[in-house]
Amino acid sequence: xxxxxxxxxxxxxxxGGPFRIESVNITQPHHNExxxxxxxxxxxxxxxxxxxxIYPVPHPIVLGHEGAGIVEAVGENVTKVKKGDHVVLxxxxxxxxxxxxxxxxxxxxxxxxxxxxxxxxxDGSHALCGHDQAPLNDRFFGQSSFGAYAIANVRNVVKVRxxxxxxxxxxLGCGIxxxxxxxxxxxxxxxxxxxxxxxxGAVGLSxxxxxxxxxxxxxxAIDVVSSRLELARQLGATHVVNSADDDPVEVIRxxxxxxxxxxxxxxxxxxxxxxxxxxxxxxxxxxIVGASKPGAVLDLDVNxxxxxxxxxxxxVEGDSIPDVFIPKLIDLYLAGRFPFDKLVKFYAFDxxxxxxxxxxxxxxxxxxIRIG
Ligand code: NAD
Ligand code: ZN
Numbered sequence: 166x167x168x169x170x171x172x173x174x175x176x177x178x179x180x181g182g183p184f185r186i187e188s189v190n191i192t193q194p195h196h197n198e199x200x201x202x203x204x205x206x207x208x209x210x211x212x213x214x215x216x217x218x219i220y221p222v223p224h225p226i227v228l229g230h231e232g233a234g235i236v237e238a239v240g241e242n243v244t245k246v247k248k249g250d251h252v253v254l255x256x257x258x259x260x261x262x263x264x265x266x267x268x269x270x271x272x273x274x275x276x277x278x279x280x281x282x283x284x285x286x287x288d289g290s291h292a293l294c295g296h297d298q299a300p301l302n303d304r305f306f307g308q309s310s311f312g313a314y315a316i317a318n319v320r321n322v323v324k325v326r327x328x329x330x331x332x333x334x335x336x337l338g339c340g341i342x343x344x345x346x347x348x349x350x351x352x353x354x355x356x357x358x359x360x361x362x363x364x365x366g367a368v369g370l371s372x373x374x375x376x377x378x379x380x381x382x383x384x385x386a387i388d389v390v391s392s393r394l395e396l397a398r399q400l401g402a403t404h405v406v407n408s409a410d411d412d413p414v415e416v417i418r419x420x421x422x423x424x425x426x427x428x429x430x431x432x433x434x435x436x437x438x439x440x441x442x443x444x445x446x447x448x449x450x451x452x453i454v455g456a457s458k459p460g461a462v463l464d465l466d467v468n469x470x471x472x473x474x475x476x477x478x479x480x481v482e483g484d485s486i487p488d489v490f491i492p493k494l495i496d497l498y499l500a501g502r503f504p505f506d507k508l509v510k511f512y513a514f515d516x517x518x519x520x521x522x523x524x525x526x527x528x529x530x531x532x533x534i535r536i537g
Pocket of ligand 2: 258259260261262263264265270272273274275276
């Protein structure tokens with residue numbers, strides 16, 4: 166029994182793509198699920214990583230994990246949202262493991278099953294099938310939102326205010342929440358603090374904006390692309406370093422004396438992560454957020470860490486509780502203090518492969534695909 170038939174979704178049928186727009190059908194939402202009419206979906210590196218099976222997701226699959234849309238129908242147990250509500254879709258989590266119970270759903274022990282298995286984790290079923298009725302892998306980040314309809318779980322739909330521009334909001338569900346949350350939730354950057362973002366892509370620039378919004382007074386952005394550094398300045402960076410020309414650790418020491426209070430790496434390059442640790446002042450903390458190659462090993466000066474009481478840790482999805490954090494980011498945006506619209510370029514649904522190519526070439530920081 167289908168809730169909607171014959172609508173458009175982007176299906177990846179082979180490793181490396183392309184995204185092919187096909188006609189698909191979607192089931193009714195289960196008890197704890199929400200059927201969403203998708204308005205627009207952001208595109209993030211993780212979509213490409215899944216398209217290329219660097220993460221072992223099963224194909225054929227419908228990807229897309231930064232969806233925004235309008236609730237069309239809800240399962241019988243759902244009270245959090247109702248038909249007509251505006252929602253942002255985010256990562257899924259089990260709600261039952263220890264990190265979930267401790268208020269860290271981004272650190273869910275079952276994160277892979279809930280976000281990357283291509284099926285519902287409870288019964289292995291799919292919400293989507295092709296027009297030939299053959300099941301499609303889906304449930305990507307509990308949504309698979311590169312389609313006109315998506316089913317999410319009550320745990321990964323976030324109700325948002327209706328006066329915010331819905332088509333812009335999807336990226337808050339992953340990339341932007343990751344950079345901003347790392348600064349605001351995980352590192353706890355505060356007023357008067359110093360912060361360095363190593364990597365000024367969508368994640369790094371979101372961190373820069375969050376640090377500025379919270380009142381950090383010395384904010385470095387480090388990248389090798391000068392246009393990104395110019396944008397970083399507009400978004401609140403007080404200092405920028407092109408690390409192709411200058412040594413960022415030297416520049417940071419020259420400006421701050423002892424180093425920065427906080428740093429974040431979104432490049433995933435181990436030599437850059439090492440610099441993020443070296444650039445910390447004593448007792449400073451650095452977060453690793455960028456995805457490194459499988460098996461990458463980090464070379465750190467142990468005595469620098471020990472004697473200077475530095476910490477270096479991983480952070481996933483900004484350690485965010487999405488139902489709490491995403492509405493806060495929207496309030497900050499509407500107050501003019503978190504201008505993430507400056508990162509965005511919109512594409513029509515049939516330009517989805519162009520959007521992916523522009524993202525991979527670094528031409529576009531954050532593509533959003535208009536779907537509905
Ligand atoms: P991006 O490619 O837009 O940003 C990376 C930036 O690093 C680019 O601007 C690039 O020019 C810069 N860079 C490359 N080499 C550099 C160097 N040697 N020194 C300084 N800068 C350099 O990507 P993004 O969308 O910002 O995502 C960043 C990373 O975060 C990706 O690896 C992504 O998969 C990961 N990510 C992680 C999480 C998480 O929960 N941990 C969530 C979302 C994304
Ligand atoms: Zn969990």
